[in-house]
Amino acid sequence: MTRKPATRHATITDVADAAGVSIKTVSRVFNDEPNVRPLTRDRVVKAALDLDYHPNVAARSLAGRRSFLIGLAYENPSPNYVVDLQTGALERLKGERYRLLVLPFADVGAASGKMQAIARASGLDGIVLAPPLCDDAATVAELEACGLPYARIAPTTDGSHAPDVAMDDRAATQAVIDHLVGLGHRRIGIVRGDPSHASATARLEGYRAGLKAHGLTADPVLEAQGAYTFASGYAAGKALLALADRPTAIFASNDDMAAGVLNAAYEAGVSVPGALSVVGFDDSNIASVVWPRLTTVHQPIREMAHDATGALLALIEHQEAPPHQTMPFQLVVRGSTGPARA
Amino acid sequence: MTRKPATRHATITDVADAAGVSIKTVSRVFNDEPNVRPLTRDRVVKAALDLDYHPNVAARSLAGRRSFLIGLAYENPSPNYVVDLQTGALERLKGERYRLLVLPFADVGAASGKMQAIARASGLDGIVLAPPLCDDAATVAELEACGLPYARIAPTTDGSHAPDVAMDDRAATQAVIDHLVGLGHRRIGIVRGDPSHASATARLEGYRAGLKAHGLTADPVLEAQGAYTFASGYAAGKALLALADRPTAIFASNDDMAAGVLNAAYEAGVSVPGALSVVGFDDSNIASVVWPRLTTVHQPIREMAHDATGALLALIEHQEAPPHQTMPFQLVVRGSTGPARA
DNA sequence: TTGTACGCGTTATCAT
DNA sequence: ATGATAACGCGTACAA
Numbered sequence: 058m059t060r061k062p063a064t065r066h067a068t069i070t071d072v073a074d075a076a077g078v079s080i081k082t083v084s085r086v087f088n089d090e091p092n093v094r095p096l097t098r099d100r101v102v103k104a105a106l107d108l109d110y111h112p113n114v115a116a117r118s119l120a121g122r123r124s125f126l127i128g129l130a131y132e133n134p135s136p137n138y139v140v141d142l143q144t145g146a147l148e149r150l151k152g153e154r155y156r157l158l159v160l161p162f163a164d165v166g167a168a169s170g171k172m173q174a175i176a177r178a179s180g181l182d183g184i185v186l187a188p189p190l191c192d193d194a195a196t197v198a199e200l201e202a203c204g205l206p207y208a209r210i211a212p213t214t215d216g217s218h219a220p221d222v223a224m225d226d227r228a229a230t231q232a233v234i235d236h237l238v239g240l241g242h243r244r245i246g247i248v249r250g251d252p253s254h255a256s257a258t259a260r261l262e263g264y265r266a267g268l269k270a271h272g273l274t275a276d277p278v279l280e281a282q283g284a285y286t287f288a289s290g291y292a293a294g295k296a297l298l299a300l301a302d303r304p305t306a307i308f309a310s311n312d313d314m315a316a317g318v319l320n321a322a323y324e325a326g327v328s329v330p331g332a333l334s335v336v337g338f339d340d341s342n343i344a345s346v347v348w349p350r351l352t353t354v355h356q357p358i359r360e361m362a363h364d365a366t367g368a369l370l371a372l373i374e375h376q377e378a379p380p381h382q383t384m385p386f387q388l389v390v391r392g393s394t395g396p397a398r399a
Numbered sequence: 400m401t402r403k404p405a406t407r408h409a410t411i412t413d414v415a416d417a418a419g420v421s422i423k424t425v426s427r428v429f430n431d432e433p434n435v436r437p438l439t440r441d442r443v444v445k446a447a448l449d450l451d452y453h454p455n456v457a458a459r460s461l462a463g464r465r466s467f468l469i470g471l472a473y474e475n476p477s478p479n480y481v482v483d484l485q486t487g488a489l490e491r492l493k494g495e496r497y498r499l500l501v502l503p504f505a506d507v508g509a510a511s512g513k514m515q516a517i518a519r520a521s522g523l524d525g526i527v528l529a530p531p532l533c534d535d536a537a538t539v540a541e542l543e544a545c546g547l548p549y550a551r552i553a554p555t556t557d558g559s560h561a562p563d564v565a566m567d568d569r570a571a572t573q574a575v576i577d578h579l580v581g582l583g584h585r586r587i588g589i590v591r592g593d594p595s596h597a598s599a600t601a602r603l604e605g606y607r608a609g610l611k612a613h614g615l616t617a618d619p620v621l622e623a624q625g626a627y628t629f630a631s632g633y634a635a636g637k638a639l640l641a642l643a644d645r646p647t648a649i650f651a652s653n654d655d656m657a658a659g660v661l662n663a664a665y666e667a668g669v670s671v672p673g674a675l676s677v678v679g680f681d682d683s684n685i686a687s688v689v690w691p692r693l694t695t696v697h698q699p700i701r702e703m704a705h706d707a708t709g710a711l712l713a714l715i716e717h718q719e720a721p722p723h724q725t726m727p728f729q730l731v732v733r734g735s736t737g738p739a740r741a
Numbered sequence: 742t743t744g745t746a747c748g749c750g751t752t753a754t755c756a757t
Numbered sequence: 758a759t760g761a762t763a764a765c766g767c768g769t770a771c772a773a
Contacts, residue, residue, distance in 0.1 A: 066519075068750055079760045084752065092758050114522035115466060116750035118457035119765050136684055140478035143501065156521050159485065159501055177408075179498050180456035287688050316688050323690045342478055346629050346658050347689060348665045410766055421744045426768065434742055458766035461749050 067108035075104035087112055124180040127369060129362075130160040130168060131187035134286045135313050137341035138358060142187055142210070145362025155182070155370065162190070165253055169195040173203045183207055183369045185362070191221070192255035208369040208378070210361050213255035220368035220378035222361045226259035226338075227266065229354045229386035230308070233336050234267025236352070236388055237306045241397035242334060246279035246304035248293040248314045254285065260310045260338065279304055283314045290317025298325045298333075305333060305397045312337035312344045315351050319393070330395030340389055349392030357384050409450035417446035429454055466522040469711060471704075472502040472510060473529035476628045477655050479683035480700060484529055484552070487704025497524070497712065504532070507595055511537040515545045525549055525711045527704070533563070534597035550711040550720070552703050555597035562710035562720035564703040568601035568680075569608065571696045571728035572650070575678050576609025578694070578730055579648045583739035584676060588621035588646035590635040590656045596627065602652045602680065621646055625656045632659025640667045640675075647675060647739045654679035654686045657693050661735070672737030682731055691734030699726055 069087075073080040078097060085093045086101040093101075104110075118124045129146050133139050139161070146157055158179055162168040168175075168190055176184060183206035190196050191209035197217045200207045209221035237245050247264045250257030265275045278300065281293035290309050294317055297307055309315035315337030319329060327333050329349060337344055340355035361384055372378045411429075415422040420439060427435045428443045435443075446452075460466045471488050475481050485501060492499055500521055504510040510517075510532055518526060525548035532538050533551035539559045542549045551563035579587050589606045592599030607617045620642065623635035632651050636659055639646055651657035657679030661671060669675050671691060679686055682697035703726055714720045 070750080080751080081753090081760060082758085085759085088752085094758065097758080111516070111519040113461070113750050114520070115457050115460035116765090117752075119455070119461050119767085120750075120752035122752085122765075124457060136478040136482035139482055144503070147501075147503065156500055158498055159489075161486070161489065174453070177453040178456070287684075313688075320688075320690050342629075343685070343688060346655075346662075346685060348662050412766080422767075423744055423769085424742090427743090430768085436742065439742080455766050458749090459768075461751080462766075462768040464749075464768090 066113075067105075067110040068113070069110075071108055072101065072104045072110050075108060076100045118180065123182050123373075125154045126156050126158055126179065126181050127366070127373075128158045128160045128176065128179065128181045128184045129187065130162065130172070130184055130190050132162040132165055132168065132190060133187065134284075135311065135339075135341060135343075137312075137343055138339065141341065141358040142362045145359035146185060146366045148359070149363045149366040149370070153370065160184075165189055165193050165196075169193055170199060172196050173199050173205065176203075176205050181205070183373050185210060185365050185369055186219075187211070187362070188213070188256055189251075189254040206369060206372040208365040208372065210365045211256070211356070211358075213259045220365070220372060220381065222365045222368070222382045222384060224356055224361070224384045224386050226256050226386075227263035229356075229388070230260045230263025230338070231267040231270065232386070232388050233308050233338075233354060234264060234271070236390065237308070237334060237336065237394065238267075238271045238273070240306075240334065240394060242306040243273060243397070244276075244279070244302070244304045244306070245273075246281065246297045246307040248281050248283040248290055248297070248307065248309040248318060250310035250314070251284045252282075257285075257310055264308060283310060283317075285311050285314060287313045287317045287320075290314025291320050292317070294318030294321030295325070298322065298327055306336070306394070307333065308336045308338075310338055312339045312341045312351055312353055315353065315393070316343050316347045319347055319351075330393055332398065334394040334397070336394060344389075344391070352391045352394040353389055355387040355389045360384065408455075409447075409452040410455070411452075413450055414443065414446045414452050417450060418442045460522065465524050465715075467496045468498050468500055468521065468523050469708070469715075470500045470502045470518065470521065470523045470526045471529065471708075472504065472514070472526055472532050474504040474507055474510065474532060475529065476626075477653065477681075477683060477685075479654075479685055480681060483683065483700040484704045487701035488527060488708040490701070491705045491708040491712070495712065502526075507531055507535050507538075511535055512541060514538050515541050515547065518545075518547055523547070525715050527552060527707050527711055528561075529553070529704070530555070530598055531593070531596035548711060548714040550707040550714065552707045553598070553698070553700075555601045562707070562714060562723065564707045564710070564724045564726060566698055566703070566726045566728050568598050568728075569605035571698075571730070572602045572605025572680070573609040573612065574728070574730050575650050575680075575696060576606060576613070578732065579650070579676060579678065579736065580609075580613045580615070582648075582676065582736060584648040585615060585739070586618075586621070586644070586646045586648070587615075588623065588639045588649040590623050590625040590632055590639070590649065590651040590660060592652035592656070593626045594624075599627075599652055606650060625652065625659075627653050627656060629655045629659045629662075632656025633662050634659070636660030636663030637667070640664065640669055648678070648736070649675065650678045650680075652680055654681045654683045654693055654695055657695065657735070658685050658689045661689055661693075672735055674740065676736040676739070678736060686731075686733070694733045694736040695731055697729040697731045702726065
């Protein structure tokens with residue numbers, strides 16, 4: 058077993074010496090700055106290659122006053138959602154000098170008011186806020202106050218000057234109701250999302266508005282409370298199916314809960330979509346993994362995370378953000394919905 | 400709209416002045432070094448609080464020659480697995496000064512040979528390697544050569560001096576076979592995992608050894624190839640069920656594929672567990688979300704990630720790693736397995 | 742127990 | 758187009 062030689066890594070000075078230029082010129086080359094002759098550039102590049110030189114991140118951060126680190130803050134119980142989020146952000150960062158720090162929180166309370174401290178402790182250049190943090194007034198106010206650049210993914214509330222990439226949850230949910238009513242359903246239940254997520258409210262509103270648009274009256278009994286988790290969907294589904302006058306269709310405010318409803322239906326011996334139609338929201342991985350496959354609203358989380366990250370970069374580098382962006386939603390009809398029984 | 404005041408953050412010098420001490424003393428306080436009178440310490444702490452002082456991460460990294468950044472490298476198609484991995488690592492880091500950089504790779508090839516460059520580009524102090532990267536000879540050799548501290552999660556191969564937290568995949572799979580044979584199954588199929596994952600081989604070996612232990616001969620026809628994804632499991636399940644002399648039980652090398660098999664069974668009108676028993680591996684989120692719930696091997700991924708991260712920290716800070724650790728596995732029997740038909 | 746002085750490897754300013 | 762030199766904010770010998 059050989060001892061690791063304490064090889065000092067090559068520094069910018071080494072490269073400068075080897076290339077016969079000053080360190081400033083090397084710096085220019087590595088920062089794609091103008092005013093360096095192609096020939097000089099080549100010499101520097103070659104010297105760097107020879108010496109296996111890599112700029113020191115810490116030194117760059119210290120001198121440049123920026124870390125090239127951005128955070129992705131979220132509080133979401135669904136692994137599928139989380140991975141989509143990360144993937145989108147990471148994809149945008151590919152090829153950039155920025156790196157991503159993931160910042161999961163157990164609940165909004167754990168993040169609220171501490172965001173600035175976390176950002177400084179980690180030396181972040183900016184933060185991408187995913188639901189429900191992006192809708193937390195305290196968090197937004199804090200970030201706004203301390204001037205840290207941030208962007209929001211799928212916010213449902215206003216009151217922020219930060220760039221964001223949103224989707225119209227309310228309209229999407231209305232489209233769900235249209236679909237179900239079109240299949241002949243009249244008694245439609247809902248499993249509400251975690252009330253601390255603003256999206257839960259938007260979807261509930263869309264549900265009610267959808268019913269109203271078709272001349273149906275919302276029945277409080279059919280509005281079961283969930284928490285965006287599989288277990289909560291299962292429990293809510295069980296309750297809904299135990300109703301004397303039970304619904305022929307259930308809209309779950311996300312896919313994980315819809316999967317729970319599906320399970321409750323199996324247990325109750327209610328066939329889907331024969332005796333019960335089920336709709337989810339998100340079109341996350343799980344929607345295509347359960348049986349029958351879920352009819353759901355496709356929410357382009359990856360793209361949203363991607364674009365929000367891009368907006369944040371623009372904000373950091375040019376102090377200006379692209380305009381507010383709204384993504385189109387799309388109802389994906391699969392096997393879990395069918396005509397209402399005559 | 401108020402303009403953000405260009406407030407220079409307080410530095411260690413400001414705190415030193417305010418507390419009437421030297422910067423070295425402040426440094427001592429913030430690094431929990433001995434030899435500072437309680438009274439002095441209090442003065443420093445108070446001054447820091449007043450000035451809202453937070454140590455500058457970049458300066459610390461530069462002067463201290465370490466970034467307090469560790470990477471978590473993986474290549475895994477299952478969101479559930481990935482989130483468990485991250486959660487475990489993050490839990491261990493809670494309260495420490497270290498931060499986590501996630502490093503997902505599209506495939507081992509994308510990581511192989513580039514790990515060192517990535518580490519230097521991001522200024523990592525160390526890396527946690529998850530499957531299948533932890534079993535990639537090139538990656539391990541590279542890390543070994545450049546002397547970057549690393550730890551491995553659930554490795555299936557040897558040839559590394561790094562600490563690791565493993566599980567006996569082979570024995571676990573044998574236990575699966577024991578369970579199935581105990582239920583009267585004789586014709587047992589397998590959906591193999593992605594061959595680039597060493598775990599796929601270990602599980603295949605366990606499968607074969609399990610059969611042999613019960614005097615059963617392995618039938619190549621029953622060894623379908625999968626890739627650890629839902630879709631691959633679905634395809635493999637379909638193929639297995641289309642066999643003239645089809646299996647009465649199928650062991651899928653991970654839960655995602657087991658869910659795929661379940662879907663294939665539904666489509667083929669084969670009832671589970673009535674006409675077909677299905678077993679997964681991992682006990683990831685999806686195992687409890689499909690119907691029927693999957694009998695599977697519980698792999699404590701979070702704990703493994705947690706402990707491997709801890710081992711890495713020990714390696715970084717004390718140049719010595721805790722001994723190799725093996726986690727116990729556990730067969731979780733749920734609804735997807737039942738007695739073989741007479 | 743406390744302080745001084747230097748170095749870490751860059752970026753940035755201002756010459757040239 | 759290029760270079761000299763001063764920050765950047767902190768850790769660390771070494772001294773007191």
